[in-house]
């Protein structure tokens with residue numbers, strides 16, 4: 001894999017630097033609900049400020065605004081507030097949501113020129129958005145001398161270890177709901193894994209019409225619920241005994257034990273997607289068990305994708321896995337073997 005040149009090699013003293021970060025964080029009641037991505041952006045901002053940049057202007061998208069009303073909902077103010085708590089420096093500026101500009105998602109050069117105006121350098125540190133060819137991630141990188149930020153590089157360095165020769169057994173764990181999005185990467189990585197464990201909604205689809213070219217481990221039992229609700233009536237049953245009309249909302253304990261055995265013996269692990277509806281307590285045990293097994297394994301372990309990352313964070317296990325990726329879609333596309341447009345636009349190291 002080609003690595004882009006690092007911000008560490010840029011002469012930044014006295015320069016005005018535009019930084020694209022991925023500050024697309026969850027909001028709740030007008031506040032930042034999880035600041036992981038904001039904290040992950042700080043090392044690059046600090047480096048620029050410490051090395052004497054004249055001004056550091058940060059831009060990011062936030063959510064997927066569509067209507068006029070969305071402008072209030074997705075304003076950057078709460079993100080800026082949190083960022084300023086973490087980095088108090090008058091040279092730091094935060095632009096409004098890039099997606100308030102119609103040109104952004106079209107990779108419009110006009111909007112890229114607006115962003116580049118008055119800047120000397122561009123640093124892309126937005127790994128989570130690197131799979132998007134947008135004005136702030138792609139077009140702008142052709143208008144200014146462009147460099148990769150520290151987070152972007154760390155992500156590439158950690159994830160590429162899964163692309164080449166890996167220490168075996170290599171166990172791939174897949175779950176979650178966005179089945180179509182993930183099949184391609186599953187096919188690509190799964191063929192190279194020694195064991196593929198599939199839970200969550202993904203498991204149902206694979207069981208029904210297995211589109212994969214290799215053998216996988218599917219749940220032997222599930223926590224079935226009468227309806228899709230946090231307080232739904234539920235019971236643990238074998239997969240062939242799910243009452244008609246009921247839904248499997250978590251893997252059962254027998255499955256968690258089988259998965260745990262595989263994970264314990266692994267030397268390389270990639271996990272994307274929860275085993276069930278982890279946000280609801282009654283259906284969280286399977287994901288919790290997998291998270292604990294991954295954390296305990298003596299392996300190179302990478303967790304990517306919003307919900308599995310959230311599970312690892314909430315359980316306080318983030319420090320016990322080798323790498324927690326800030327990119328969901330981006331890490332999947334990278335592992336599929338695709339070149340990320342936001343990375344490709346930066347000159348090589």
Ligand code: 3PG
Nearest residue numbers: 022024064128129328329
């Ligand atoms: C993400 O959260 O996956 C990234 O910030 C990209 O957001 P998007 O899927 O709306 O482009």
Ligand code: MG
Nearest residue numbers: 306328329330
């Ligand atoms: Mg996404």
